[in-house]
Amino acid sequence: MRKLLSFVAAAVVGVFTSGIALAAAEAAAPAAGDYSRAALAIATGFAIAIGAFGAALGQGRMAAAAMESIGRNPNAADRIQLPMILGLAFIEALALYAFVIAFLLQGKI
Amino acid sequence: MEHPFTWYSLLPYPLSRIAEPNFTALIIALVVIGLALAFRSALQRAKDPVIPDRGITLRNMMEMLVEIVLGLSDSIIGKNGRKYVPLFGTLFIFILIANLSGLIPGVTPPTSSFFVNLGMGLVVFVAYHYFGVRANGAHYIKQFMGPMLMLAPLLFVIELFSHIFRPVSLSIRLFGNMFGDHLVLETFSNLTKLVIPVAFYILGTLVSVIQAAVFTILTVIYVAMAISHEH
Numbered sequence A: 001m002r003k004l005l006s007f008v009a010a011a012v013v014g015v016f017t018s019g020i021a022l023a024a025a026e027a028a029a030p031a032a033g034d035y036s037r038a039a040l041a042i043a044t045g046f047a048i049a050i051g052a053f054g055a056a057l058g059q060g061r062m063a064a065a066a067m068e069s070i071g072r073n074p075n076a077a078d079r080i081q082l083p084m085i086l087g088l089a090f091i092e093a094l095a096l097y098a099f100v101i102a103f104l105l106q107g108k109i
Numbered sequence B: 001m002e003h004p005f006t007w008y009s010l011l012p013y014p015l016s017r018i019a020e021p022n023f024t025a026l027i028i029a030l031v032v033i034g035l036a037l038a039f040r041s042a043l044q045r046a047k048d049p050v051i052p053d054r055g056i057t058l059r060n061m062m063e064m065l066v067e068i069v070l071g072l073s074d075s076i077i078g079k080n081g082r083k084y085v086p087l088f089g090t091l092f093i094f095i096l097i098a099n100l101s102g103l104i105p106g107v108t109p110p111t112s113s114f115f116v117n118l119g120m121g122l123v124v125f126v127a128y129h130y131f132g133v134r135a136n137g138a139h140y141i142k143q144f145m146g147p148m149l150m151l152a153p154l155l156f157v158i159e160l161f162s163h164i165f166r167p168v169s170l171s172i173r174l175f176g177n178m179f180g181d182h183l184v185l186e187t188f189s190n191l192t193k194l195v196i197p198v199a200f201y202i203l204g205t206l207v208s209v210i211q212a213a214v215f216t217i218l219t220v221i222y223v224a225m226a227i228s229h230e231h
Helices: A002-028 A030-073 A076-109 B018-046 B058-076 B078-100 B114-144 B152-191 B198-227
Strands: none
Touching: A030 A076, A076 B152, A076 B198, B018 B058, B018 B078, B018 B114, B058 B078, B058 B198, B078 B114, B078 B198, B114 B152, B114 B198, B152 B198
């Protein structure tokens, strides 16, 4: 009985490890080109994510300051709006550079 | 990712040799010229050009657009900037109509192509240097030299690069906004067919108007910097 149990356990372990080994072999088998594709996919996501993150922080600070000054002095709203939109456009351009790069990378996957 | 359907793909052979952005830009340019001619004839037909028409007419809309651009130029350059208003107005109306044409299903706006925008950026680049030279003469070169003669070689290189990248950043900004906006609309139209894309149409309208305004405002500022006598 003990012999049978140990045999079954050994068989189970053997099957599992062989599965892992097989999976490892399968993962190792593809050519290096697939790794670069994976790296491209990760880079695409992170490019636009980091770009959008920084631009969002910058635009948030800018809009907060503009809102605060409009709240303090509502008569100056017209004068504040134009530079605010300009500044937002400048910050947004940085996010758009990230977007363009992300799109270039995405085309290479 | 190919576009699902465009009206451009229905064109017969000789016309389809023209690339899509060029073709749509051509159509938009013809529309702008037609609007200008119609506006001119409406002004000539009016009994008293000072009194506006009743209701919403083409003339009232065009006068509103002209008023916006004129106010922009007056608030940044001042009264002596009025002779440059034709450039700003043409850019504003062309980019506005081109951006808004992207909201028609099956039309890719010409401003979502980088090279159409680069063309407009280069026009702005050449124009403001020309205006600067015409307003300041040979003293225009002093704007590149900075405050001290010692620093001039260093500052000249910095200013040169900042000027070279102005048209590039102008065109990439417009291209990225319009292209990204179109892409978002397309992706969400593929995901959800019915009500949800309407929100992105609203966003698209907003982005179209704001980007047309931003391009024009930056052009006005570049011209204002070029023709100023401060340095």
